[in-house]
Amino acid sequence: MSFAEYRELIQDGDTAIVFLGHDSMFPVTIQQGGQTQTKYGVLRHSTDLIGKRYGSKVTCSKGGWVYILYPTPELWTMNLPHRTQILYSTDISMITMMLELKPGSVVCESGTGSGSLSHAIIRTIAPTGHLYTVEFHQQRAEKAMEEFRQHNVDHLVTVKNQDVCKNGFGVSHVADAVFLDIPSPWEAIGHAKDALKIEGGRVCSFSPCIEQVQRTCLALEEHGFTEISTLEILLRIYDVRTVSLQIPDFGKPVEEKESFESSDASKQVSASQQGSALFKSGVSPRESVGHTGYLTFATKSLF
Amino acid sequence: MSSAVLRPCARCVLSSMRRAWRPRKYCVSHTWVVQAAGAVSRMAAPVQLIGEGDYVVLKREDVFKAVQVQRRKKVIFEKQWIYLDNAIGKNYGTMFEITGGGNLQMKSNIVASAEPKEAGADNRNIVDDGKSQKLTREDIEALKEKGIKGQEIVQQLIENSTTFRDKTEFAQEKYIKKKKKKYEANITILKPSTRILAVMYYAREPGKICQLRYDTLAQMLTLGNIHAGSKVLVMETCAGLVLGSVMERMGGYGSVIQMYSGGGPVRAATDCFGFPKSFYETLYEFPLNKLEALISGTGSYSSRVIPAEEEPEKMDEESSRSDNEKQKATQDLVGDCLAESTESMETSLAESEEGVKRCEEVSENHKGGQNVDKKQVAMEKKQKQDERRKREAEAAKLLQDRNADGLIVASRFHPTPLLLTLLEFVAPSRPFVVYCQYKEPLLECYTKLRERGGVINLKLSETWLRNYQVLPDRSHPKLVMSSGGGYILHGITVTRDTTKTNTSCSERTEEPAPKKQKVAEDKS
Numbered sequence: 001m002s003f004a005e006y007r008e009l010i011q012d013g014d015t016a017i018v019f020l021g022h023d024s025m026f027p028v029t030i031q032q033g034g035q036t037q038t039k040y041g042v043l044r045h046s047t048d049l050i051g052k053r054y055g056s057k058v059t060c061s062k063g064g065w066v067y068i069l070y071p072t073p074e075l076w077t078m079n080l081p082h083r084t085q086i087l088y089s090t091d092i093s094m095i096t097m098m099l100e101l102k103p104g105s106v107v108c109e110s111g112t113g114s115g116s117l118s119h120a121i122i123r124t125i126a127p128t129g130h131l132y133t134v135e136f137h138q139q140r141a142e143k144a145m146e147e148f149r150q151h152n153v154d155h156l157v158t159v160k161n162q163d164v165c166k167n168g169f170g171v172s173h174v175a176d177a178v179f180l181d182i183p184s185p186w187e188a189i190g191h192a193k194d195a196l197k198i199e200g201g202r203v204c205s206f207s208p209c210i211e212q213v214q215r216t217c218l219a220l221e222e223h224g225f226t227e228i229s230t231l232e233i234l235l236r237i238y239d240v241r242t243v244s245l246q247i248p249d250f251g252k253p254v255e256e257k258e259s260f261e262s263s264d265a266s267k268q269v270s271a272s273q274q275g276s277a278l279f280k281s282g283v284s285p286r287e288s289v290g291h292t293g294y295l296t297f298a299t300k301s302l303f
Numbered sequence: 304m305s306s307a308v309l310r311p312c313a314r315c316v317l318s319s320m321r322r323a324w325r326p327r328k329y330c331v332s333h334t335w336v337v338q339a340a341g342a343v344s345r346m347a348a349p350v351q352l353i354g355e356g357d358y359v360v361l362k363r364e365d366v367f368k369a370v371q372v373q374r375r376k377k378v379i380f381e382k383q384w385i386y387l388d389n390a391i392g393k394n395y396g397t398m399f400e401i402t403g404g405g406n407l408q409m410k411s412n413i414v415a416s417a418e419p420k421e422a423g424a425d426n427r428n429i430v431d432d433g434k435s436q437k438l439t440r441e442d443i444e445a446l447k448e449k450g451i452k453g454q455e456i457v458q459q460l461i462e463n464s465t466t467f468r469d470k471t472e473f474a475q476e477k478y479i480k481k482k483k484k485k486y487e488a489n490i491t492i493l494k495p496s497t498r499i500l501a502v503m504y505y506a507r508e509p510g511k512i513c514q515l516r517y518d519t520l521a522q523m524l525t526l527g528n529i530h531a532g533s534k535v536l537v538m539e540t541c542a543g544l545v546l547g548s549v550m551e552r553m554g555g556y557g558s559v560i561q562m563y564s565g566g567g568p569v570r571a572a573t574d575c576f577g578f579p580k581s582f583y584e585t586l587y588e589f590p591l592n593k594l595e596a597l598i599s600g601t602g603s604y605s606s607r608v609i610p611a612e613e614e615p616e617k618m619d620e621e622s623s624r625s626d627n628e629k630q631k632a633t634q635d636l637v638g639d640c641l642a643e644s645t646e647s648m649e650t651s652l653a654e655s656e657e658g659v660k661r662c663e664e665v666s667e668n669h670k671g672g673q674n675v676d677k678k679q680v681a682m683e684k685k686q687k688q689d690e691r692r693k694r695e696a697e698a699a700k701l702l703q704d705r706n707a708d709g710l711i712v713a714s715r716f717h718p719t720p721l722l723l724t725l726l727e728f729v730a731p732s733r734p735f736v737v738y739c740q741y742k743e744p745l746l747e748c749y750t751k752l753r754e755r756g757g758v759i760n761l762k763l764s765e766t767w768l769r770n771y772q773v774l775p776d777r778s779h780p781k782l783v784m785s786s787g788g789g790y791i792l793h794g795i796t797v798t799r800d801t802t803k804t805n806t807s808c809s810e811r812t813e814e815p816a817p818k819k820q821k822v823a824e825d826k827s
Contacts, residue, residue, distance in 0.1 A: 055798050098498050100496045240763055
């Protein structure tokens, strides 16, 4: 198992995702002789999981079943143990595209946080790129390293425990892209410029507050960055539902009412539901995420 | 690439080899050797310069245009004729000014004019009498004809504006910005990327890419877990933009199988990426209309016997059709240029005349070639056909393994039949993403996929994108872009039950959590 390439079969030491249905899932480390409790009963790793194909349906002890999924950075993002606030796939996708990441890219990131974005970056820049990630919190830095090792991507990433605003990224003129998710990104813009290749590259900063964005934009301009642009991306999820709306009763005779309901959907209406119309709809949930952060992008050019 | 050099230092590598018995802490406690490695990598891969024949993107303000660099070739961009000759050998990202005759001249560093600031507080005394600008249209035209630099014209306009000094500081800035945009034509030449091309296509030709907004494309690539080494199925009618973005993310590792409808795949946008040849070796194509034969295995698709005379002709027709399509795509791009020059009929006439001439040249060349060596041409044709057939057979083989690592669909066709058919070729535990300009077909697709089974975690979504103006004391959202970027349905494949699933299974994935638990408890 590796986050950077697919495998077919579940092996000892893999991180797999146990899918219980309807947004209910969790990660599990596969171990010879290991056991995992689910609400459908116990999963015995040696007999139930190892050697099976990813995507298989696995029956638990109580007769219920789960699916075992291959871990992608996106599934990891949904299931990882939070040590900090994390970036979700919607923002990550925009960051990846606007930073022009691809296999072979060299990327600098700070802070590492819980490693949500790090996994996505590593996936994209593998097998020839490298991620230099800086985290000033020692425990988090160590934990991230441990995860990278466990996920078999440690050859693609280097974690450094230092303050990016004071000491920079520890590399100079090697990066194609720099990403900042820190409270005072404007203090790290100079270091970002230094980390980027001489011939240029892209930079992105993620900040929840507009005041942070303003200071960052000023700093970017002072350091000669161009193409400065700030944007915000929001995800809208739709639940697919069959909705039925009642047809009002105008006191008309029964036959006429029936002729009104001539569409395909209403033919399915059972006797008890007569007088209503069915249709499929994409329904917005009552509440959804209204703001994660502003993404500010800029380009460093040779001149 | 150069980055291959960038590895952890020797100590790291050593300690990683000892990982079995010793927990590693590498690179937290000691410094990297990367700085040196960086220098090496720069030497190993010198900075790439703009070369003849390169596909590049021209940028002026927020307007992009993709072109191929050719010597002595006129390119029209933002109502101006230009020659790109002078850009050859320069760095990507260089900014140019247009000089007389449409030549490019490298722009020296922009020097901010430090003029004494004098500004009004508000506009209570500014009256619009239409006489604030002392320069007449003729004066400005005369200045332009003299070949005076745009920068100076802007300065003249400011000096001759009676109200300029009374404007607020912000209004002055806005005025200058507006004038600069009009008179100072600065063009930057960029290296193509998904970011630039996706933004360009959405702005210039949204109809050709099914209104696929760039943030939506970004979602697709991420949700599809597109990365090096995968085997990805792509079905798109987005001029090859989606295909190109997938190829960029795969970096030439793995394989892409493009499904197409009609005579051949359209790759006008893919070409704009300027991928190295090696990338195309990992790209296969397969016609949708032969899928049924492949699935049912009727006469084993590849060995299907077709009368010897009939087949080549059919292929011929096919290839010419695809050529036509390609030509049409390029013509459309040219047409787009024309749209820019609506102001002057003459230029557009000139352009179309030139186009005609070019066409004639091409056909003449073609004829000439035939006359000179008809046999050779026929041979080449046959070679191409054989190559094509070979590639198609290879694609068929890749499909028949039924172990693709992902499926990306973005087309003008109804998504449901595409999904139901193409998912058969995808391995379990792999993501798939379908784009549709409209929500309703995806609602149906969702329902049909649920009925089919073999998929979980189905999600229907849309993204909203908001751009911001960020300036001191003037920060606000720029424009709202919503419900114009299309919708996405994505999910994960799983193994399908061979036996008919009992009802509780479908319930389990559909029903909310509490009920599900109850079902499980009841069962136990």
